[in-house]
Amino acid sequence: MQKARKIRVLIAKPGLDSHDRGAKVVARALRDAGMEVIYTGLRQTPEQIVETALQEDVDVIGLSILSGAHRTLFPRIMELLKKQGLTDVLVFAGGIIPEDDVAEMKKAGIKEIFGPGTRTETIIQYVLDNLPKRA
Amino acid sequence: MFEEKKVNEIKKQRERWEQTTLPNWVKQCKERKGEFRNTSNMLIRRVYTPEDIAELDYMRDSGFPGEYPFIRGVHATMYRGRFWTMRQFSGFGTAAQTNQRFKYLLKEGETGLSIAFDYPTIMGYDSDHPMGNGEVGICGVAVASLKDMEVLFDGIPLDKVTTSMTINGPAGILLAFYVAVGDKQGVPREKLGGTTQNDNLKEYFAQKLCIYPPKPSVKLTTDIIEYCARNLPRWNPISISGYHIREAGANAVQELAFTLYDGITYVESTLERGLKVDDFAHRLSFFFASHNDFFEEVAKFRAARRIWARVMKERFHAKNPRSMWMRMHVQTSGCTLTAQQPLNNITRTTIQALAAVLGGTQSLHTNSYDEALCLPSEEAVRVALRTQQIIAHESGATNTIDPLAGSYYIEALTCEMEEKAMEYIQKVDDMGGAIVAIEKGFFQKEIADSAYKHQREVDEKKRTIVGVNDYKIEEECPIELLRVDPKAEKEQVASLQRMKRERDKRKVDAVLDKLRSVAEKDENLMPTIIEAVKVYASLGEICEVLRQVYGEYKELIVI
Numbered sequence: 001m002q003k004a005r006k007i008r009v010l011i012a013k014p015g016l017d018s019h020d021r022g023a024k025v026v027a028r029a030l031r032d033a034g035m036e037v038i039y040t041g042l043r044q045t046p047e048q049i050v051e052t053a054l055q056e057d058v059d060v061i062g063l064s065i066l067s068g069a070h071r072t073l074f075p076r077i078m079e080l081l082k083k084q085g086l087t088d089v090l091v092f093a094g095g096i097i098p099e100d101d102v103a104e105m106k107k108a109g110i111k112e113i114f115g116p117g118t119r120t121e122t123i124i125q126y127v128l129d130n131l132p133k134r135a
Numbered sequence: 136m137f138e139e140k141k142v143n144e145i146k147k148q149r150e151r152w153e154q155t156t157l158p159n160w161v162k163q164c165k166e167r168k169g170e171f172r173n174t175s176n177m178l179i180r181r182v183y184t185p186e187d188i189a190e191l192d193y194m195r196d197s198g199f200p201g202e203y204p205f206i207r208g209v210h211a212t213m214y215r216g217r218f219w220t221m222r223q224f225s226g227f228g229t230a231a232q233t234n235q236r237f238k239y240l241l242k243e244g245e246t247g248l249s250i251a252f253d254y255p256t257i258m259g260y261d262s263d264h265p266m267g268n269g270e271v272g273i274c275g276v277a278v279a280s281l282k283d284m285e286v287l288f289d290g291i292p293l294d295k296v297t298t299s300m301t302i303n304g305p306a307g308i309l310l311a312f313y314v315a316v317g318d319k320q321g322v323p324r325e326k327l328g329g330t331t332q333n334d335n336l337k338e339y340f341a342q343k344l345c346i347y348p349p350k351p352s353v354k355l356t357t358d359i360i361e362y363c364a365r366n367l368p369r370w371n372p373i374s375i376s377g378y379h380i381r382e383a384g385a386n387a388v389q390e391l392a393f394t395l396y397d398g399i400t401y402v403e404s405t406l407e408r409g410l411k412v413d414d415f416a417h418r419l420s421f422f423f424a425s426h427n428d429f430f431e432e433v434a435k436f437r438a439a440r441r442i443w444a445r446v447m448k449e450r451f452h453a454k455n456p457r458s459m460w461m462r463m464h465v466q467t468s469g470c471t472l473t474a475q476q477p478l479n480n481i482t483r484t485t486i487q488a489l490a491a492v493l494g495g496t497q498s499l500h501t502n503s504y505d506e507a508l509c510l511p512s513e514e515a516v517r518v519a520l521r522t523q524q525i526i527a528h529e530s531g532a533t534n535t536i537d538p539l540a541g542s543y544y545i546e547a548l549t550c551e552m553e554e555k556a557m558e559y560i561q562k563v564d565d566m567g568g569a570i571v572a573i574e575k576g577f578f579q580k581e582i583a584d585s586a587y588k589h590q591r592e593v594d595e596k597k598r599t600i601v602g603v604n605d606y607k608i609e610e611e612c613p614i615e616l617l618r619v620d621p622k623a624e625k626e627q628v629a630s631l632q633r634m635k636r637e638r639d640k641r642k643v644d645a646v647l648d649k650l651r652s653v654a655e656k657d658e659n660l661m662p663t664i665i666e667a668v669k670v671y672a673s674l675g676e677i678c679e680v681l682r683q684v685y686g687e688y689k690e691l692i693v694i
Binding site: 015016017018020021024025027028029031037039040041042043045067068069071072073096098099100115116117119120121 | 254255257258266267268269270273274342343344382383384470473474475507508509510583586587590593594600602603604612616618619621690692694
């Protein structure tokens with residue numbers, strides 16, 4: 001039997017803010033849950049994030065931002081993903097995203113947003129339940 | 136502290152108590168946990184007695200306020216003389232908007248200003264740089280040139296306030312803006328009071344807003360310390376910061392040890408400039424976080440003062456007692472605030488602020504209850520400031536100096552905190568110093584491990600966070616959130632570009648050339664930076680020259 005491919009997750013931090021505590025904790029929790037996690041560090045431009053997603057052939061992208069620039073950056077990332085044909089990648093986000101912005105971000109294609117206080121198990125379960133079916 | 140005979144008697148009595156009185160009680164009411172630990176993983180005993188501080192020598196280890204080892208306070212009168220400075224970190228949108236917020240806070244009784252800059256400013260980019268897209272004025276105020284600084288302090292005389300600036304990589308440039316505004320207002324430089332955070336080392340493992348590699352960054356930090364020692368006698372050139380180390384996930388002992396180690400490194404780098412320790416050490420200041428474990432925090436602040444005094448005296452042979460003072464600013468902890476049931480944060484902040492006051496701080500920022508959700512609204516900031524005023528005027532905590540001294544628990548914890556911090560300091564010494572520890576990822580790994588451990592404990596409910604993993608309710612966001620108008624970015628970019636068209640470009644080019652050659656020659660950059668900002672060279676232009684000379688830092692990723 002062929003060994004199952006590990007779930008590949010890119011944890012990315014767009015924007016200029018440097019609050020990486022949450023991103024790193026989530027990266028480690030997903031890794032401990034058996035996933036292959038790629039974390040590329042701070043201040044990634046939308047172009048860099050999409051390029052990494054493409055190169056690393058990821059199934060899932062987790063975006064973390066606390067600077068408030070999500071309103072500019074998230075739609076841009078989603079647009080670039082679409083351009084590259086990466087429409088089947090599951091994208092979720094975390095950080096400080098005000099309730100009022102959630103609908104707009106979801107409209108742009110972010111599937112779920114996890115606010116402060118989320119358990120890491122909740123995120124792991126979410127990824128497992130919503131993993132895109134790959135051909 | 137106690138006669139040996141008496142301590143022995145207490146020991147005997149404790150053993151008797153443990154064998155007679157205690158077991159019945161434990162049988163009827165089992166203790167909540169097998170063992171109790173604080174955030175620093177120290178085992179907390181059931182009860183503390185003179186036994187636990189038998190080794191303490193009052194005059195050697197405590198002494199009197201205003202005297203070595205300063206554990207009881209750096210001033211002899213402390214809050215009986217003057218309260219701490221109530222300094223609320225603030226800034227958003229354009230300089231004009233933040234100028235209004237500053238005036239509001241001063242009117243409400245704040246006693247010092249503290250500027251929060253936006254991310255492009257912090258990272259050394261002008262507001263019109265593509266990296267700053269969507270970030271201008273969002274998390275702080277955009278200050279890209281002297282013109283912005285003039286607007287920010289319009290109607291605020293610099294000899295009447297002191298100003299703290301949370302800025303590191305570009306600290307010299309922001310200080311230059313401030314000096315230039317002071318010159319324009321006709322305020323003599325010796326009257327300019329305030330602080331630049333200017334602690335570049337912690338950026339590499341905690342706050343992570345680094346522009347250049349570590350070595351040139353320490354050089355820039357040292358330039359400011361040296362320049363201030365010679366020219367700005369009332370300026371604190373640096374605020375050696377544990378706050379970000381703690382917020383990134385460190386526990387209290389790690390915060391204490393790593394911060395002090397950074398301090399040691401800056402003293403060494405400044406001594407290398409040929410200054411004597413007593414020429415500058417009295418202007419070094421510190422910045423710590425205050426978290427929820429009340430006694431652990433109080434012990435941490437007290438231990439910090441005693442360790443620093445001993446380090447300055449024994450390691451650096453300071454003679455002037457002021458060189459041994461650890462003056463500190465404290466901020467209550469942002470990462471302990473919850474988005475759930477945000478009003479509960481007022482209570483958390485109160486506990487943390489009281490710990491800071493009982494820990495003997497010189498300056499305090501209290502967080503606003505809505506900060507897990509957004510930048511604070513005016514109402515939330517007012518409640519935060521009122522919290523400090525209530526502690527100052529109503530709680531009675533300020534009527535005597537260091538009131539928790541002599542508590543068996545506090546004194547034992549203070550000693551243990553000092554001991555554990557000194558072990559870390561020894562370890563980093565053996566490793567070859569702070570820069571080596573950063574390059575090896577030592578601090579980064581220690582912090583990431585503590586952060587992960589904390590999250591596991593919360594997830595597994597070994598640690599209760601009220602409203603998050605227990606006592607939960609269904610709620611709609613119950614408070615009004617502050618939104619920064621996205622128009623601020625457009626206005627700021629337009630005004631910066633107008634300024635760039637109107638200034639004398641030849642003068643700017645000439646001074647930037649000069650800056651490059653001074654940077655290449657490794658001389659102190661401050662005089663040239665001041666010259667540059669006065670002809671309206673922008674923050675981004677100055678940082679760009681230095682990026683070309685020093686290179687850019689590439690993050691060492693440690694998960």
